Amino acid sequence: MKRSQYTKxxxxxxxxxxxxxxxxxxxxxxxIVDNFMVGSLGSTELAAVSLGNSFIFIGLSLGIGFSTxxxxxxxxxxxxKNDKKIRSTFHHGLLLCTILGVTLFILTVLSKPIMYLMHQPTAVADMAAPYIDWVAFSLIPVIMYQGYKQFADGLSQTKYSMYAIFMANxxxxxxxxxxxYGIWIFPKLGILGAALGTVISRIMMVVFMHFLLRKNAVFKRxxxxxxxxxxxxxxxxxxxxxxxxxxxxxxxxxxxxxxxxWLSGSLGKNSQAANQIALILSSTTFMIAMGLNVTAMIRVSYxxxxxxxxxxxxxxxxxxLLTIILETFFAITFVALHNYLPHLFLNMDDVTQSLDNTEILLIASKLLLVAAVFQISDGMQVVVLGALRGLxxxxxxxxxxxxxxWLIGFPISFYLGKYTDFKATGIWIGLLAGLTAAALFLYIRFARLTKKLVLENQKDLS
Structure with missing residues (x-):
């Protein structure tokens, strides 16, 4: 097939x-805002937010995955053109997302003792515990928001969730x-302030989304x-x-x-802080692939x-093909700027943090080189997954x-991170291995399944 048939x-x-x-x-x-503002408070606070968010990410991933x-x-x-089925999908989906949000909030709060079992730095875990309590509550509105968002996406109306989240930001x-920071009449709460800011913004996000859709002629019915x-x-x-x-x-x-x-945390707070910086940057480019994942779901389903x-x-x-082109560009960007990007997340003017900052910058720059390599694998696995969900x-x-x-990526991360001099870089090499295996196996699954569906469809028509 000619390339032009794809590029058009x-x-x-x-x-x-x-x-x-x-x-x-x-x-x-x-x-990013949480990490940028908290990063100026110190490396312990940055590591605490990283550790706390790791628990929230698990709940959020379950909620987002389910809502798809x-x-x-x-x-x-x-x-x-079945309006009754569309309405039924929306109502049942939103109900299930609300129930799931409440369940995940409770489970996340109850899971806090795991931090201490995972040999995390005590100061970091103590600071992360109250942060988790508050941000876990935000799982309820954010998963409800996902119910609205996935419904709107299914009707190819993808811009409303963008409006809602921008207002929430x-x-x-x-x-x-x-x-x-305790500005004006507000108390200075440190990382708890970041947690409360997240909760308030996510409540407003679902409120914005509800009214945007309810007042729109396409969705009103x-x-x-x-x-x-x-x-x-x-x-x-x-x-x-x-x-x-x-x-x-x-x-x-x-x-x-x-x-x-968690593995990075077991190596020390500076490895954990560096991991968080690399994770935020790679997560940012991953959002491009996530957008194309939704596009694949919508178009393949239709x-x-x-x-x-x-x-x-x-x-x-x-x-x-579009994913490969875009992710290759990001890979080149990471390689070119790997020594400069980590500076954005640290207070380089704080003399008391200079030794920690130097180590964090050294580790983070190496992690970004590995992240550059797995851009393409990460992008491909998520868009192929979107196409398979569409089917x-x-x-x-x-x-x-x-x-x-877990049978390929994690063992490599664990061994290289804990038992070799690669340390934090070794952990990320394991991530690269897991993502590459996923991209390859999922594409093979898609190719075989679609070939089978075409043959079955031809038989039905003949």
């Missing part, structure tokens, strides 16, 4: 993806600033007739059957990165609803991601 899809893919990308970057910006089930079901119903920056009497066990089961494996897929990856935070499998393959491959193929990919991250 780029403009529409980017049109769908850019609001999702900006929205995802808005999510990441909340973490709403998008393919909505997009498929949209292709079928304005709220977040204001409350972070006044509560961390889907908000009507919400009643618990209309809740059906069959629809709940359908969303759970798609959502649970999707949640596990995301959990396996995020848990691997969380383990990297083509599936039309039974147009040949065009489905062309669309998916165009998204894969509602989630169980086999769940097993693939477990093998790639």
């Amino acid at each position: 899809e780029f403009s529409y893919n980017l049109k769908l993806a850019y609001p999702v990308i900006l929205g995802m970057l808005g999510h990441t910006l909340i973490g 089930a709403i998008t393919p079901l909505t997009a498929e119903a949209d292709a079928e 304005v709220v977040h920056i204001f409350f972070n600033y006044v509560l961390i 889907y908000f009507k007739n919400f009643s618990f009497k209309e809740i059906r066990k069959s629809m709940l089961k359908k969303i759970i059957n798609l959502g649970f494996p999707s949640a596990m897929q995301m959990l396996f990856e995020v848990a691997l990165f969380t383990m990297a935070i 083509a599936k609803g039309l039974n147009d499998y040949k065009n489905l393959i062309t669309i998916a491959r165009s998204i894969f 509602q193929d989630v169980k086999i990919p769940m097993y693939i991601t477990f093998v790639a991250y």
Whole structure:
């Protein structure tokens, strides 16, 4: 197939993806703002936020992964022009996201003792504990927001979540600033101020999203007739059957990165702080791939609803090619700026932190070189996963991601990090191995599955 057949899809893919990308970057910006403002307080505070967020990331990954089930079901119903099915998917999905948010909040708070079992620095763990209490509560509104977002994405209306999260970021920056540093009438709360800023902004995020959709002509009709009497066990089961494996897929990856935070913490607070800097930077570029992941879900689901499998393959491959091009650019950027980017997260004027800062900069610059290499693998695995979710193929990919991250990636991270001189860099080499294995195995799964679907469709038509 000619390359032009793929590249002609780029403009529409980017049109769908850019609001999702900006929205995802808005999510990441909340973490960046926390780290930027807390980083000026000291390396212990930065490490505490890193450790605390590692627990939140696990809950968030489960919530986001589960909510992705709403998008393919909505997009498929949209292709079928079935308004009743669209409304049912939205109502059942939002209910399940709310229940999941409350459950994850409780489980996250109860999991705090794990910090002390993982041999984290005591000062860091003590500071992280109250931070976790507050930020864990924000899982309730943020997972509810995901229910709204995935529904809107399924109807190819990707810009509304971007608007909601941008407004939430304005709220977040204001409350972070006044509560961390004690500006005007507000108390000086340090990292607890960062936690409260996150909670307030995430509550406002779901409020903004609700009103943006409810007042819009496209969505208004889907908000009507919400009643618990209309809740059906069959629809709940359908969303759970798609959502649970999707949640596990995301959990396996995020848990691997969380383990990297914990392993880095066992090497010392400076390794943990350096890990956090590299993680924030690589997470920022990963949001581009996450935007294309949603685009793949939407477009593949829609083509599936039309039974147009040949065009489905062309669309998916165009998204894969676009991802490779963009992630290669980011890889080159990381290599070129690996000695400069870590400076953005540290207070270089604080003489008392100079020794710590020097070590953090040295470690972080090496981690960014490894992060540069895995840009392409990380981008590819997530967009192929999006295409597979669009096909509602989630169980086999769940097993693939477990093998790639926990039977390949983690043992390499653990061995190189704990038992060799690579230390923090070795941990990230393990991440690279896991992501590369996932990208390869998932693509093989997609190629085989779509070939089978095309053949079956041809038989049905003949």
